[in-house]
Amino acid sequence: MQALTAHLGRLKRAPEGFLQPEQIRAVASGRRGFLRSAFAAAAGLGLAGAAAAQSAGEGEDVILKPQPWATTLGQPVASHPYGQPSQWEKNLVRRESPGLTRVSAASVAFSPLQGMFGIITASGLHFERHHQGWEDIDPSKHRLMVNGLVKQESVFTMDDLMRLPAVSRIHFIECGANTGMEWGNVAVPTVQYTHGMLSCSEFTGVRLIDVLDHLGYDRQKGRYVLAEGGDGSGMTRTIPMELVESGEVLLAYGMNGEMLRPENGYPLRLVVPGVQGVSWVKWLRRIEVGDMPYATKDETVHYVDLMPDGQLRQYTSIQEAKSVITTPSGGQMLLDKGFYNVSGIAWSGRGKIRRVDVSTDGGRNWRTARLETPVLSKALTRFNIDWTWDGTPAILQSRAMDETGYVQPKINQLRAVRGTRSIYHNNAIQSWKVAESGEVSNVQVY
Amino acid sequence: MSRFTDIARVTAMRTCLSGCTALMFVVAPIAHAENTVTAQAAQWKGIGRPATPAEVRAWDIDVRPDFKGLPKGSGTVAHGQEIWESKCATCHGVFGEATNVFTPIAGGVHEDDIKSGHVAALKKPTEVRTTVMKLSHVSTLWDYIRRAMPWNAPRSLSPDDVYAVTAYVLNLGSILPDDFTLSDKNIAEVQARLPNRDGMTFGHGMWNVKGKPDVHNVACMKDCATEAKIASSLPEAARPAHGNLADQNRLIGPVRGVATIAQGAADKSTAGAAGGPAAAALAAGASTPGASTPGAAVQPLLTKGACLSCHQAESKLVGPAFKEIAAKYKADAKAPAMLAAKVKNGGAGNWGSVPMPPAAALNDEEIGKVVRWVLDGAPQ
Numbered sequence: 157m158q159a160l161t162a163h164l165g166r167l168k169r170a171p172e173g174f175l176q177p178e179q180i181r182a183v184a185s186g187r188r189g190f191l192r193s194a195f196a197a198a199a200g201l202g203l204a205g206a207a208a209a210q211s212a213g214e215g216e217d218v219i220l221k222p223q224p225w226a227t228t229l230g231q232p233v234a235s236h237p238y239g240q241p242s243q244w245e246k247n248l249v250r251r252e253s254p255g256l257t258r259v260s261a262a263s264v265a266f267s268p269l270q271g272m273f274g275i276i277t278a279s280g281l282h283f284e285r286h287h288q289g290w291e292d293i294d295p296s297k298h299r300l301m302v303n304g305l306v307k308q309e310s311v312f313t314m315d316d317l318m319r320l321p322a323v324s325r326i327h328f329i330e331c332g333a334n335t336g337m338e339w340g341n342v343a344v345p346t347v348q349y350t351h352g353m354l355s356c357s358e359f360t361g362v363r364l365i366d367v368l369d370h371l372g373y374d375r376q377k378g379r380y381v382l383a384e385g386g387d388g389s390g391m392t393r394t395i396p397m398e399l400v401e402s403g404e405v406l407l408a409y410g411m412n413g414e415m416l417r418p419e420n421g422y423p424l425r426l427v428v429p430g431v432q433g434v435s436w437v438k439w440l441r442r443i444e445v446g447d448m449p450y451a452t453k454d455e456t457v458h459y460v461d462l463m464p465d466g467q468l469r470q471y472t473s474i475q476e477a478k479s480v481i482t483t484p485s486g487g488q489m490l491l492d493k494g495f496y497n498v499s500g501i502a503w504s505g506r507g508k509i510r511r512v513d514v515s516t517d518g519g520r521n522w523r524t525a526r527l528e529t530p531v532l533s534k535a536l537t538r539f540n541i542d543w544t545w546d547g548t549p550a551i552l553q554s555r556a557m558d559e560t561g562y563v564q565p566k567i568n569q570l571r572a573v574r575g576t577r578s579i580y581h582n583n584a585i586q587s588w589k590v591a592e593s594g595e596v597s598n599v600q601v602y
Numbered sequence: 603m604s605r606f607t608d609i610a611r612v613t614a615m616r617t618c619l620s621g622c623t624a625l626m627f628v629v630a631p632i633a634h635a636e637n638t639v640t641a642q643a644a645q646w647k648g649i650g651r652p653a654t655p656a657e658v659r660a661w662d663i664d665v666r667p668d669f670k671g672l673p674k675g676s677g678t679v680a681h682g683q684e685i686w687e688s689k690c691a692t693c694h695g696v697f698g699e700a701t702n703v704f705t706p707i708a709g710g711v712h713e714d715d716i717k718s719g720h721v722a723a724l725k726k727p728t729e730v731r732t733t734v735m736k737l738s739h740v741s742t743l744w745d746y747i748r749r750a751m752p753w754n755a756p757r758s759l760s761p762d763d764v765y766a767v768t769a770y771v772l773n774l775g776s777i778l779p780d781d782f783t784l785s786d787k788n789i790a791e792v793q794a795r796l797p798n799r800d801g802m803t804f805g806h807g808m809w810n811v812k813g814k815p816d817v818h819n820v821a822c823m824k825d826c827a828t829e830a831k832i833a834s835s836l837p838e839a840a841r842p843a844h845g846n847l848a849d850q851n852r853l854i855g856p857v858r859g860v861a862t863i864a865q866g867a868a869d870k871s872t873a874g875a876a877g878g879p880a881a882a883a884l885a886a887g888a889s890t891p892g893a894s895t896p897g898a899a900v901q902p903l904l905t906k907g908a909c910l911s912c913h914q915a916e917s918k919l920v921g922p923a924f925k926e927i928a929a930k931y932k933a934d935a936k937a938p939a940m941l942a943a944k945v946k947n948g949g950a951g952n953w954g955s956v957p958m959p960p961a962a963a964l965n966d967e968e969i970g971k972v973v974r975w976v977l978d979g980a981p982q
Contacts, residue, residue, distance in 0.1 A: 288756065304662075
């Protein structure tokens with residue numbers, strides 16, 4: 157403290173006299189005790205903490221006593237040239253599910269849906285799925301080749317692509333295997349692991365159809381597009397030309413106002429709205445127009461849905477309507493009885509969400525939730541509904557309906573048709589049990 | 603799904619393979635929806651350039667089901683085995699059986715499957731599905747080995763090597779004999795022997811955006827038919843498997859993460875008071891260590907003081923492991939008093955910048971017990 161005082165005594169005029177970052181940190185380090193009380197108030201420590209943080213009688217210390225953040229000079233601009241989340245938000249990060257995969261370069265990191273708001277996924281929390289690790293490609297050396305049934309097979313640099321007419325659109329991306337661990341029974345504790353292979357971003361790029369039109373693609377024979385990645389896995393998937401002709405498929409370089417993150421395909425990825433994530437080929441290096449599906453590994457051997465009769469559904473793509481309550485959700489604890497804003501997300505690969513209903517009694521009775529705007533096609537839609545918890549056990553569910561009239565099914569309805577071994581495309585209604593203790597856990601009810 | 607439907611589909615696929623297109627997908631050119639940004643070919647002059655033939659050859663390496671794109675060449679099963687054992691077996695096992703790193707490649711195929719074109723074992727509720735069981739096109743296997751294998755050195759195999767490895771995998775799968783030489787000349791005959799060549803279906807609504815869903819629910823609102831009991835819940839043993847959920851949730855807001863520690867059944871008394879089957883299971887679990895052990899005796903205090911949100915016995919969580927604390931302060935005579943004060947009043951700086959909040963729910967005697975237990979090495 158003595159050293160600090162000495163420094164303070166030598167303060168010069170601004171701007172040279174601003175406190176150095178380490179001095180500010182010294183002030184804020186807890187030597188003055190403020191972090192202790194702040195942490196206690198913030199953390200709450202379950203059911204007892206909030207009361208404990210309050211001084212007897214007159215009120216709370218955080219109000220009655222001057223707080224360092226209100227009585228010191230804060231940190232200068234651009235202390236973090238690329239901004240960071242608050243130090244108090246370290247719990248909300250991407251995580252692997254232990255035991256799901258054996259090699260982290262061919263694995264999944266799930267988005268922490270349990271702590272997210274609205275419909276946009278912060279880019280640093282976008283889920284990850286790589287088949288051969290991720291690369292950070294030098295964009296000046298990245299090329300997009302378009303070949304096959306086009307009049308002029310061509311090569312584009314990023315400079316070229318970023319000169320072309322751009323569109324920006326908000327869409328969800330969901331791995332086909334999202335919720336795949338739950339086909340047979342409850343297997344994981346929280347919404348991060350049940351539904352976290354899901355993200356939603358604003359993507360900016362060029363419409364693939366514009367590029368194909370420019371190059372003169374064969375509209376009669378060229379009914380399929382092969383997309384190929386530039387990474388070691390050389391990921392390939394077939395996209396029906398009908399989807400491309402809808403104008404929705406993008407050659408995207410932008411995500412949430414900045415360039416794509418390397419883990420999400422920097423500098424170029426395919427965006428295929430409504431279709432499972434594996435088709436959104438990252439590090440996209442080649443588009444081939446062809447007259448038949450390509451039978452790539454990740455559409456005929458993996459990412460195939462095994463039916464009870466032993467048939468493998470190949471080329472499964474569309475993500476059917478689905479929803480999940482994110483607050484409260486599995487692994488959380490309600491702090492008290494009383495009012496709660498039950499909040500969640502709904503989405504459909506076939507268009508807009510029309511309605512979301514919520515049940516608090518395991519599906520016997522339902523109320524229609526408020527849909528927050530914007531409600532966009534093939535994007536996450538946030539829903540909210542009031543709920544007063546009376547302290548008795550409850551089972552929370554949400555049920556989405558999309559603009560085609562399709563209603564999100566129950567897990568037993570899915571199993572009746574598809575069995576329990578298909579791995580992919582589990583869009584069942586999610587059930588969260590709320591115990592009398594307030595603990596929320598993952599359950600399945602029919 | 604009738605056998606006749608299957609045959610119709612398979613026929614359609616074969617027709618497709620022999621040149622006709624898109625029979626079973628029923629797609630047709632449509633007008634561009636929301637196509638307001640029309641490409642202006644003239645305006646785009648100078649943007650992009652023609653690809654050279656050499657460039658297309660370098661990158662266009664995909665091999666289709668009709669073998670378009672397949673380079674000429676050949677490879678023997680024996681040569682494939684040599685490559686396999688030096689470059690593939692570490693992950694996939696010498697016989698393609700490994701499950702240590704990736705799912706097994708070979709196995710699960712019966713001779714009858716080669717005749718029927720459908721792997722019968724896929725109908726059984728077996729856990730294991732090998733690549734060879736699922737494989738419907740030999741081109742898929744060839745293409746994938748060529749483009750992505752070996753995993754740590756993709757595209758390092760020559761076309762002849764890829765023929766050899768493909769042949770060896772199919773030999774492991776009991777599809778090709780030991781003395782076989784696979785080549786571009788005979789690969790179509792090998793396709794005709796693939797056990798699961800007809801084991802696929804496109805008869806689902808999830809390929810085309812206008813496809814019809816196969817599962818239906820209705821939006822019942824009142825007194826809907828449900829089954830009262832919970833059909834499945836998280837097994838007790840899986841509770842700590844994803845780490846401490848308290849550390850995976852925000853520190854503010856309407857909820858907190860539940861403390862689920864990796865060791866023992868420490869925090870379960872929190873939920874043990876609740877009713878319902880899940881809570882009953884938790885309560886039962888809480889008694890397993892037995893109250894006679896030192897660990898069991900101190901568990902209620904650790905729960906009451908919310909210690910387990912940040913600490914566990916063996917390894918660092920938010921705060922240091924109890925055993926780390928014991929190791930650091932064991933010989934320090936002043937440690938009990940110092941630690942008791944830390945627990946009582948909170949503290950920061952000894953183990954990192956994250957502050958420890960005061961254990962307001964514990965009295966001095968309880969804090970003393972916890973500190974003694976920690977300094978004893980946090981015994982079970």
